[in-house]
Amino acid sequence: MTPSGGWVGKILRVDLTTGKTSEISTFDYVPKFLGGRGLGAKICWDEVSSEVGAFDPENRLILATGPLQGTLAPSSGRLTVVGKSPQTGPIESHARSGVGGHFAPQLKWAGYDALIIQGRASKPVYLWITDQKAEILDATSLWGLDTYQTQQMIWKLHGDKTRVMVIGKAGENRSRIACILTDTGDAAGQGGFGGVMGSKNLKAIAVRGTGSVTVARPKELMQLTHDIHRLFARKSLKSDPFQPEEKDFKYNIWGGGYGRGGLTLLDGELLDLCNDPSSGYSQTPDGCFSCPVACRSRVKGPDITPGVALCAQSYMYLESMVQEPEKGYSKITWQAAKLADLYGINSYELMAIIPWLSDCYREKLISEQETGLPLNEIGSWKFISVLLQKMADREGFGDLLAEGGLRAAAKLGGKAEELSWMYYPRAGKFGGYREHWVYLGGFPTGYAVPTLALMWVLDNRDALVSHSYISMLWGAAFINGQNALTAVPEEIFPILKPVMKAVYGSEEAAEFFQPDGKSLNWKWAAPIVKRYHEHSLLKDSYILCDILFPYMFNANSPDHVGDTSFESRLYSAVTGDEMSEEESYRKGEMLCTLERALAARVGRTRGDDIFHDIYFEKEDAGGRKYLREDLERSKSDYYRLMGWDVESGIPTHSTLERLGLKDVAEGLVKKPEPGLPIP
Amino acid sequence: MAKDVDRRIFLKGLTLSALALGDVVAFGDLLWASTLANGQKVALAKTAIFVDKTLCSGCRVCEMVCSNLNCEGRNTSSLARLSVEKEYIKGDYGPKVCYQCSDPPCLKVCPVGALQVEERSGAFTRIIDDSLCIGCQQCIEACQQYFRPPRPKFDVQKQQSIECHLCFGDPQCVKFCPMGVLRVEYSEQGLLVGYPVIKED
Numbered sequence: 001m002t003p004s005g006g007w008v009g010k011i012l013r014v015d016l017t018t019g020k021t022s023e024i025s026t027f028d029y030v031p032k033f034l035g036g037r038g039l040g041a042k043i044c045w046d047e048v049s050s051e052v053g054a055f056d057p058e059n060r061l062i063l064a065t066g067p068l069q070g071t072l073a074p075s076s077g078r079l080t081v082v083g084k085s086p087q088t089g090p091i092e093s094h095a096r097s098g099v100g101g102h103f104a105p106q107l108k109w110a111g112y113d114a115l116i117i118q119g120r121a122s123k124p125v126y127l128w129i130t131d132q133k134a135e136i137l138d139a140t141s142l143w144g145l146d147t148y149q150t151q152q153m154i155w156k157l158h159g160d161k162t163r164v165m166v167i168g169k170a171g172e173n174r175s176r177i178a179c180i181l182t183d184t185g186d187a188a189g190q191g192g193f194g195g196v197m198g199s200k201n202l203k204a205i206a207v208r209g210t211g212s213v214t215v216a217r218p219k220e221l222m223q224l225t226h227d228i229h230r231l232f233a234r235k236s237l238k239s240d241p242f243q244p245e246e247k248d249f250k251y252n253i254w255g256g257g258y259g260r261g262g263l264t265l266l267d268g269e270l271l272d273l274c275n276d277p278s279s280g281y282s283q284t285p286d287g288c289f290s291c292p293v294a295c296r297s298r299v300k301g302p303d304i305t306p307g308v309a310l311c312a313q314s315y316m317y318l319e320s321m322v323q324e325p326e327k328g329y330s331k332i333t334w335q336a337a338k339l340a341d342l343y344g345i346n347s348y349e350l351m352a353i354i355p356w357l358s359d360c361y362r363e364k365l366i367s368e369q370e371t372g373l374p375l376n377e378i379g380s381w382k383f384i385s386v387l388l389q390k391m392a393d394r395e396g397f398g399d400l401l402a403e404g405g406l407r408a409a410a411k412l413g414g415k416a417e418e419l420s421w422m423y424y425p426r427a428g429k430f431g432g433y434r435e436h437w438v439y440l441g442g443f444p445t446g447y448a449v450p451t452l453a454l455m456w457v458l459d460n461r462d463a464l465v466s467h468s469y470i471s472m473l474w475g476a477a478f479i480n481g482q483n484a485l486t487a488v489p490e491e492i493f494p495i496l497k498p499v500m501k502a503v504y505g506s507e508e509a510a511e512f513f514q515p516d517g518k519s520l521n522w523k524w525a526a527p528i529v530k531r532y533h534e535h536s537l538l539k540d541s542y543i544l545c546d547i548l549f550p551y552m553f554n555a556n557s558p559d560h561v562g563d564t565s566f567e568s569r570l571y572s573a574v575t576g577d578e579m580s581e582e583e584s585y586r587k588g589e590m591l592c593t594l595e596r597a598l599a600a601r602v603g604r605t606r607g608d609d610i611f612h613d614i615y616f617e618k619e620d621a622g623g624r625k626y627l628r629e630d631l632e633r634s635k636s637d638y639y640r641l642m643g644w645d646v647e648s649g650i651p652t653h654s655t656l657e658r659l660g661l662k663d664v665a666e667g668l669v670k671k672p673e674p675g676l677p678i679p
Numbered sequence: 680m681a682k683d684v685d686r687r688i689f690l691k692g693l694t695l696s697a698l699a700l701g702d703v704v705a706f707g708d709l710l711w712a713s714t715l716a717n718g719q720k721v722a723l724a725k726t727a728i729f730v731d732k733t734l735c736s737g738c739r740v741c742e743m744v745c746s747n748l749n750c751e752g753r754n755t756s757s758l759a760r761l762s763v764e765k766e767y768i769k770g771d772y773g774p775k776v777c778y779q780c781s782d783p784p785c786l787k788v789c790p791v792g793a794l795q796v797e798e799r800s801g802a803f804t805r806i807i808d809d810s811l812c813i814g815c816q817q818c819i820e821a822c823q824q825y826f827r828p829p830r831p832k833f834d835v836q837k838q839q840s841i842e843c844h845l846c847f848g849d850p851q852c853v854k855f856c857p858m859g860v861l862r863v864e865y866s867e868q869g870l871l872v873g874y875p876v877i878k879e880d
Contacts, residue, residue: 236858238734
């Protein structure tokens with residue numbers, strides 16, 4: 001039976017080679033594959049064979065919404081970009097990238113649940129989609145423009161209510177670390193899909209819709225939304241939009257300790273200016289579509305590029321704060337991040353490339369002369385502007401860096417490659433993504449956490465992009481008056497216990513290490529990571545934001561226990577397709593297995609789920625280590641729980657059939673019989 | 680800051696109105712301003728939504744809750760009875776709400792009397808009676824003479840105009856706005872707001 005709400009029913013296919021557009025029914029794929037990441041994975045399974053390279057015309061660039069986009073459901077402004085990723089390396093493989101902002105609802109209101117873009121245009125084009133119509137239009141005059149200029153030109157032509165996904169020069173030049181940007185700072189960064197767009201000669205996708213998304217049970221959605229709003233936000237003080245009018249209420253994001261806003265944490269020149277009403281600079285909370293939280297802020301001032309700020313814009317160029325400590329977070333720090341946005345370069349990747357270049361320069365492995373970069377002035381405006389220009393134009397050494405840190409390091413080889421492992425933890429054929437520095441190296445900076453290690457080796461991208469797990473750990477630290485940088489594990493265990501019991505079914509799961517304090521506790525790693533993956537897949541498929549969901553930690557209640565049933569309840573209210581929380585986890589497991597099958601099809605096996613050696617060599621702040629045998633045993637546990645072959649890490653035929661993925665089972669090459677003993 | 684601005688406009692409205700609105704008359708405790716074609720006067724609204732746009736995060740929760748509730752679950756900006764206007768690059772955001780005008784241009788042009796002042800609850804809200812609306816869109820054009828975007832909108836599916844009715848006294852946009860941008864202003868005497876106190880927006 002077709003669900004009565006949520007999906008708008010059509011997927012638009014655009015073939016840029018032939019210039020033809022066509023439609024397929026969304027209900028060929030949903031409710032089974034939900035939307036977003038799940039829907040995209042199935043389309044890729046059906047249409048992108050293992051031989052297709054990321055920049056080949058046959059690759060699909062899929063922009064998928066989920067059932068909740070374009071509705072009142074909190075944080076439903078998100079979109080997932082899916083396809084074969086040029087950033088994953090050394091093998092290009094399937095990946096996904098999420099983006100917030102206001103694009104996804106427009107796409108739904110225009111009548112489409114998703115876009116499948118294939119082929120390659122013979123000259124630069126952009127796509128204009130409005131109310132069930134799609135046109136491929138000439139973009140010769142837009143080619144070469146930055147991401148802001150391009151959007152402004154499109155707004156002139158199609159009205160400023162149009163939302164645009166756009167690439168800059170980096171994407172045009174097929175950088176493997178180019179993002180697709182929308183508005184002033186929301187980007188599908190990881191995965192390098194900006195380069196895929198560029199390879200198709202597609203400069204922008206412009207959407208404007210006046211239709212609607214039907215909600216099956218509007219009253220129920222209102223009540224749920226109201227309950228969720230109450231948990232996450234309060235109205236602001238008139239004098240300070242970053243403060244709640246209800247005293248002592250903690251904005252329930254990041255564990256409750258940081259509150260709203262992008263730059264509010266980073267002291268320095270720019271924040272001082274923003275806080276001075278007479279300066280002409282300002283910072284105000286900025287919300288993605290339908291989101292009560294407004295975790296970002298928009299920043300403007302007379303001589304800076306305006307835009308929204310969150311992690312990427314805040315932390316991309318911390319080197320500038322080292323260079324000029326007296327200024328702290330300065331206008332240069334901000335402008336550096338904005339320049340990356342204008343060129344359409346993924347800022348997260350730059351957070352690895354810049355310190356890695358610095359390491360290589362310090363070790364005298366690269367020189368200013370051969371790179372053409374002012375490496376002696378890392379942290380200055382001169383350095384970042386030259387670096388980004390060379391990367392965007394693929395000029396000189398920038399050509400190598402446009403391939404991403406992982407590939408650049410491999411090309412240099414030797415010591416330079418070894419130094420890169422600090423930033424790119426996953427070894428094997430499916431690396432390419434930088435570590436979120438405070439996480440894997442230990443929690444928060446100095447301590448090893450087994451679950452984080454297992455999450456990292458298993459992912460097909462950077463793990464921990466489902467922030468709520470980390471937010472839970474941070475939250476427990478805040479309760480103790482500590483923060484993400486100063487928390488001590490044994491002191492947060494008691495706070496985590498009731499929370500972990502509610503989410504993962506065990507209090508013991510809260511203890512990262514054994515009572516003797518000497519070795520890590522790996523017992524709960526596999527079941528926790530399985531549930532974490534189910535949560536993540538579902539969240540990226542409905543699509544909801546990981547800043548809110550799954551809601552595990554309540555900073556405002558005595559026991560801090562959250563409620564993980566919100567997502568499936570929102571889904572049920574919007575679509576009218578009743579799904580319990582337990583049922584949703586089976587769907588999450590299925591989607592996770594489907595993604596693994598996609599990776600397995602291009603050769604991923606158990607051996608690729610591994611770190612570089614340094615991650616087993618270092619001791620954490622408590623003198624504990626990640627041991628290889630522990631990790632291997634946990635991997636076996638995880639594969640067993642998922643019903644994947646323990647020796648190869650590949651989903652078995654029977655598991656795929658059990659999950660209703662018979663066609664996927666038939667498409668996977670049969671693997672050899674198990675031989676070696678399994679830990 | 681915008682709160683002050685709003686406040687100023689409101690206060691200015693009160694003083695100006697005595698001069699500009701020659702035909703504001705008092706009946707009992709209530710002010711009556713609007714004059715219909717047939718000479719009948721209608722009461723000022725007692726309730727209106729005021730905006731403090733400095734707090735607006737541009738999230739469009741107000742639009743979504745409005746269309747979700749008032750259009751039987753059809754969620755979309757185009758069916759919301761208020762519009763969040765955003766300049767993304769300049770970073771200038773704010774919702775445009777129905778003023779509940781003192782002398783509502785929309786009300787005067789309606790050829791079938793579908794635009795009415797709701798008297799039963801005593802709030803004197805300007806509403807559209809959808810059993811009467813013929814979808815001529817004259818109300819939208821009349822509002823557009825002064826205010827952009829026009830506050831009444833056209834529901835293409837139903838072929839009728841729609842207009843903010845303050846959720847019959849309990850505006851859900853105000854309740855759901857996560858930032859506190861919107862607030863309900865109430866006056867027992869009636870509010871001198873919108874046209875002709877403000878003639879352009």
